[in-house]
Amino acid sequence: MSELDVQSLQAEVNRLKLEVNALKVEDRSEQVYIGNYLLARLEQLGVKSMFGVPGDFNLGFLDLVEDHPTIDWIGNCNELNAAYAADGYARVKEQGLGVVLTTFGVGELSAINGIAGAFSEMVPVLHIAGVPSTAQQKLKPMLHHTLGDGRYDAYRKASEQFTISHAELQNSSTAAVEIDRVLTDCILHARPTYMTLPTDLVYTKISSERLKIPLSHLPPPNEPDEEEFVLSEIEKLVEEADNDVIVLVDACAIRHDVRKEVKELIQKTQFPVYSAPMGKTAVDETYERYGGIYVGSISHPEIKEKVESAKLILSIGSLKSDFNSGNFTYSIPTTRTVELHSSWTKIRYAGFPGIGMKQLLPKLTKRLHEVNAAARQIEVPKFVATVPEESDDVISHNWFWPRLSCFFKPKDVIVAETGTSSFGILDVPLPKDAVFLAQILWGSIGWTVGSTLGAALAARELGLGRTILFIGDGSLQLTVQELTSMLKKDLKPIIFLLNNSGYTIERYLHGKHRHYNDIVNWKWTSLLNVLGDVDGTKSKSYTVNNKKELSELLDNASFANAEVMQLVEVMMPMHDAPRALQVQAELSGKTNKYVA
Amino acid sequence: MSELDVQSLQAEVNRLKLEVNALKVEDRSEQVYIGNYLLARLEQLGVKSMFGVPGDFNLGFLDLVEDHPTIDWIGNCNELNAAYAADGYARVKEQGLGVVLTTFGVGELSAINGIAGAFSEMVPVLHIAGVPSTAQQKLKPMLHHTLGDGRYDAYRKASEQFTISHAELQNSSTAAVEIDRVLTDCILHARPTYMTLPTDLVYTKISSERLKIPLSHLPPPNEPDEEEFVLSEIEKLVEEADNDVIVLVDACAIRHDVRKEVKELIQKTQFPVYSAPMGKTAVDETYERYGGIYVGSISHPEIKEKVESAKLILSIGSLKSDFNSGNFTYSIPTTRTVELHSSWTKIRYAGFPGIGMKQLLPKLTKRLHEVNAAARQIEVPKFVATVPEESDDVISHNWFWPRLSCFFKPKDVIVAETGTSSFGILDVPLPKDAVFLAQILWGSIGWTVGSTLGAALAARELGLGRTILFIGDGSLQLTVQELTSMLKKDLKPIIFLLNNSGYTIERYLHGKHRHYNDIVNWKWTSLLNVLGDVDGTKSKSYTVNNKKELSELLDNASFANAEVMQLVEVMMPMHDAPRALQVQAELSGKTNKYVA
Structure with a gap:
């Protein structure tokens, strides 16, 4: 029997112990709030940052989070960004999970696209929704954040479509078992799970006995x-x-x-x-x-x-x-x-x-x-990216990605937004121990802003290298406010903003010259200043118009050391795209015809 | 029989005619694309602005929208903002509806909180999701924007929770009937409805016969x-x-x-x-x-x-x-x-x-x-707001709202964000023909940014007065990017940004001194410059620190004329709130206890 088999068996034993524990009546262990039971489990699983937005119905639990010694409340600008951040965090932490806390209805529904993305891309994210008290859930009054028709289960029904298991905490006797169940499902299957936490149960006391038995992400042994x-x-x-x-x-x-x-x-x-x-x-x-x-x-x-x-x-x-x-x-x-x-x-x-x-x-x-x-006799083509010689000084995709590859270092966390970035970076080898994040199946533009926040926090916790984001101007507009959370938490990502005047991936798919693919051009280099770096000490912003300017910046040691948060506006032609995107768009166009 | 009864009967007759039409086979009328049939209906119903975000699967339909002579594509920064905008637009247009166009999965799910809000608050919004072709929907390949498990119906199932009717367009023979059904439900019941529009059907031709019979929002006569x-x-x-x-x-x-x-x-x-x-x-x-x-x-x-x-x-x-x-x-x-x-x-x-x-x-x-x-003998207390004499120069809620009441003019469209704004404005009488927007039941913070965009567009279409938004700094951060769309469309709202250092409504509900209710302070007066008004000709921004500064601004004719988009940062104490919010929070606290 291998060492891993032994570990797997041990994990299986622990799961069974928990089941036995749930069936036992006698219990002399210390009593803890349900809210703190949940936090203790998250701490055991390595969670050090929690994402979300405060709202009526989760404020009591937030007191416990804020007072927790090792879990840091990030406090996002909105719930979609928070869900994206939990996703990015989970991807970098591995073997762990991301957690997003929202409020009833308005909050949880705003996060749902982020949760669906984690489902699609198989990322372990726990979504906790603070909900009205168990008494109110029985009476179903017309509270704010309700649909006005008494359907208190509508949000859960929507969430069920995008999570592999769900627990509606309803009483103290099953709370611990339910919490352990959704957490185990989350880490074992690497998929999002959903839990509702009523205001009163947060402060209801239960036995802490089960906390002695750890939860595990290891699957049971094969037959x-x-x-x-x-x-x-x-x-x-x-x-x-x-x-x-x-x-x-x-x-x-x-x-x-x-x-x-x-x-x-x-x-x-x-x-x-x-x-x-x-x-x-x-x-x-x-x-x-x-x-x-x-x-x-x-x-x-x-x-x-x-x-x-x-x-x-x-x-x-x-x-x-x-x-x-x-x-x-x-x-x-x-x-x-x-x-x-x-x-x-x-x-x-x-x-x-x-x-x-x-x-x-x-x-x-x-x-x-x-x-x-x-x-060993079989030859393997060496995977390298060669910076091409180009006659002009325009920053083309063809040149940009190989050039960037020399900039990467081992242990860098590299995030590429769906579009020119996620296609462009494919042809470039990343260094040893680099972590790469992209959302190639779900493809929700704007995702990388939140996920970069989460990834950068996880990278700091794990002692990894720099966090580097590649994103287009169109995508950044969807979720831009979350940059402020990076400043707030003293993170120092390097953000390459590819300014190509709109949704370039869409232009390749359809509507190359259509106005609906245009966006308003922003004064990108003033953005971080407005979003919280008021005195300019926490960030630097640059615009690079040509190959020379970009190369000089990349070669600058202070820039490369990522001493503060940095945003680089890279001016690129509107109709340029990486080779892989051009071919993909051509193939997509064949199966998904738009014209009559 | 009253005139209205006659109109109602006529509406009923028209609905029956459409039913009859659906059952008839013979048809010699002009053929139109299904996409254009839908647009023709929207035009008939007074829709002049359409909201949403381009994405693969809706680009073909967007060609038709962009080419439509009377419907303007707004093009939002993200889908939640777009749904909020459609909601605000519908509220001001009345008897009409708002329309939001998103793409499969990633787009439609981002909009879902906005749609649920329209459901809760009874606002007629049509949500159109551009989806893969009918052939792909049968084969269910693992396309981008899918969950990876072939469940192409998951998004519709989620949407069903928050819309009163839904049509999945599947073939040309039923498309017109289905379009008319969800449109009629939407305007008759003033609730959101949902429709999927496959890429191929957009350009499939159908009879235009039904377009001759108008749809109506009038209910049938009573028995x-x-x-x-x-x-x-x-x-x-x-x-x-x-x-x-x-x-x-x-x-x-x-x-x-x-x-x-x-x-x-x-x-x-x-x-x-x-x-x-x-x-x-x-x-x-x-x-x-x-x-x-x-x-x-x-x-x-x-x-x-x-x-x-x-x-x-x-x-x-x-x-x-x-x-x-x-x-x-x-x-x-x-x-x-x-x-x-x-x-x-x-x-x-x-x-x-x-x-x-x-x-x-x-x-x-x-x-x-x-x-x-x-x-007539029964006396009615006169509803007035008196500006109180206060000894200091601090801008208190007690003073702010009555002072603002003198600033309003007939036909102004006034939008108040959930929180201090929606409670503060209650005690102030609004002028004749003023339009008031708030989301008192659903209460999703950030909603007013999108809805102000929609409201301002509708106000311009209808020849109403100024659009004036009251919003806190916490709420504005959720949806801030949509200010760029106001600049893009040359709208001139006046935005009063109540800077009180965080989520003040939450502080009153719970956690008065908790950090989770804090936010990062932004350089608000530079925001519009960054978000598109690069040369400073399209907007003005101000900070007012005391009563005198605010009064002077309000009395300035050029300011009051709303000649450009304006943002006024109003500095207010962190722990001040309107009377009504203070009492409400106390009452809420009793039924929704947070502490143990």
Whole structure:
């Protein structure tokens, strides 16, 4: 039995202990407020920052949060930004979760797009809504923040669409069990969960007994005989493939926390490894046998050829969305594919529900150990970005992204907004231990402003490097106010604002010259001054109009050290876009025709 | 039969004609795109501005909007602001509706709090979501903006909670009928409705035949015998009350468009008239027999006494939410109450479903015609606001609101944010033909920024006066970016920004000295410059620190003429609040205890 299996078993034992505990009557442990029980659990799970907006019905709980010794209340400008921040925080913390606190109706509904995004992209976020007291929930008076028709369950019904489990705390006897249930679901499945916290229950006392048993994100062990069968089948295919095997990592390798296991696999086997866009940084992009980004027909030809000609593809945590698969243009037959997922495995056409990769991967690595000599012969194209020579001084996407790649450092947290940024950065290798955040499936523009706040807080907590955001002018306008929270919390992100006069990704999809893709141009370099850095000591802003100005700035040590918050307005042509976006837009246009 | 009855019958006839039309096969009329059919209907209903954000899946329809000769695309900074704007627009336009266009998933969910607010406060808003093509909806691929699990119906299910009807356009044969249905529901019931518009159907051609028959917001006539019975019963009670009758107007008198009918009733009968907070401006506040705002135990003592001692209360369009009723402290027995509503009537304890006030009111007025002489004897306290003498120069709420009342002019559109503003303005009479907007039931802070944009556009379309917004610094931060749209559209609102260092309404509810009610102070007077008025020609900003500075500004003719967009930062003490808010907070605190 592996060490991980033992840990998994221990986690399973703990879950059962909690179940037993719930059924016991006798209890002599210390009594705690339900509000504090919840906070104790969050503290155990590593939560140090909590996001949200105060509102009637959550103020009592906020007293407990504000008084908590290790959890910091961030206090966002609005609830959508807060949900985005919790999402960004959870992505960087890993093995932990993000928490967003809102108020009944008005607050929780404003956050719902952020929660749906966390659902879609598989990010563990707990959404706590402060709600009226249990007495009021029975009487259903026409309180402010209600729909006026007594439907107190409408918000929960909406939330249910975008969360994997929900607890409506209703009494003290089940509160702890319910809290533990939604927290466990959240961290075990890496998906958002939802909890309503009535004003009176926050200050109702319950036993603290259950707090002695920790919650775990580790899944239960796989069924041994089935696991053994799966391992043999995979081993057989690898042998048949004569070690012409490539590994393709994707989103869920990051979300379900198997980066370490994947690293061991590829180092021992020496199989070449590639990544889908959403799997970027699942494997160190400077690793010698890493070949870059595979994204179907949008891939660079050499990468496409290498991936698609392999005799066997070990696909780890794949998520084949349109933008993550070159608009569904993978050219890899199922007969040559083994798919490992968080809770199931697929070998060619055969599905094995219940066999999860977290436990499977180390065992697979062990089995495949000896085959590395042959695999090493297979050449892997070096993934590099070369700064092109261009005749003019205009900052083109073609030039911008490779140029930026020299600016990145190990452990940087790099956030790319949906649009030119998320496509542009794909072709650039990120440094060792860099963390990469983008919302390639959900694609809600404006998301990165909140998520950069959350990511920067998590990075500070974990001692990571700089937080660097790439965002267009159109996207920044959606959620701009959250920049003030970065100033408030003394964060020092570097924000590259690509000023290309509107929604460039939309222009590529449709309406290249339409006014509806225009936006009002703002005086970007005065923005941080207005949003809280009144005396100019907490931030710096720059405009760079050409390659020379940008290069000089990037080469400036003080700039690169990120000593204060910095915003760089990068002037770019309205109709320029990265190669990958141009090809994607062309493919999208074919399946999603707009004209008659 | 009254003229209104005839009109109602005509409306009913038209609805039936449309039904007949739907069942007919033969059709030789001109073919139009479904997208243009929808726009033609909106044009017929007086829509001249459309709100929203472009996104993949609505771009094709946006081409038609941009090319439409009379409908202007506003293009908001984000979808929540857009929904708020559509709400504000609908409130000022009356008899019309507001329209918000978003994209699949990410866009529509961001708007959902704004739509829920329109539901709660009964505002006719049509939410159109641009969605993938009908072919894609059948195949359900993992497109961007999806949840990744094929549930293409999740967003509609969430929307259903907050809209009274929904149409998922699926084919050309039912599209026109479906469009007409959700539009009719929207304007007839003054509630939001929801429609999905697939990319391919926008450019599918259908018959334009139905467009010849107009849609109507008029409800069908009441059942004549029951109506006659109701009229006799009310008449009897009025006689028994010996003409000691008062009229109490509320939200639905405005929302269901009976202001004209109420005016005729009170002028003929001379009954004293009072208003609930949400009914403010349903009756001209300068009318000689108007006594001011009744809000249960929060009312001024003289008003409370007059209202509660009347032998009969004719309540028109009441909506007894907590903040609209002094936390449910009406002291008016049911035996002395007649309630008229949009679709039902209640006489003491007896309910008459189906008897709506739009048709009933004119008939009631006719019946009660002769009783005015006696009613006239009942004295009505004059509703005035006196500017108090205060010893210091601090801008207190006590002084601010009466002082502002002299600044208002007839036909001004006045918007008050939930919080100190919405409570403060209650005690101040507004001029004749003023339009008043507040969100007293839903109470989503930040709402007024979007709704001021919509209100100002509607005011310009209708030739009304200035648009004046009162908002706190905490609330403005939620939705601040939308100020840029006002600059873009050359609107000239006057914005009074009450700078009291945070969420003052929350401080009164709970956590007076808590940090979670603090916000970052912004450089408010530079904001408009940053958000688009780069050369300073389109706006002016001011800070007023004391009574003298504010008075001088208000007396300045150029300021009062609203020649450009203006923002006035009004410095107020952090812990000051209007009387009504202080009392409301005390009452709320009793029913919604926070401490243990």
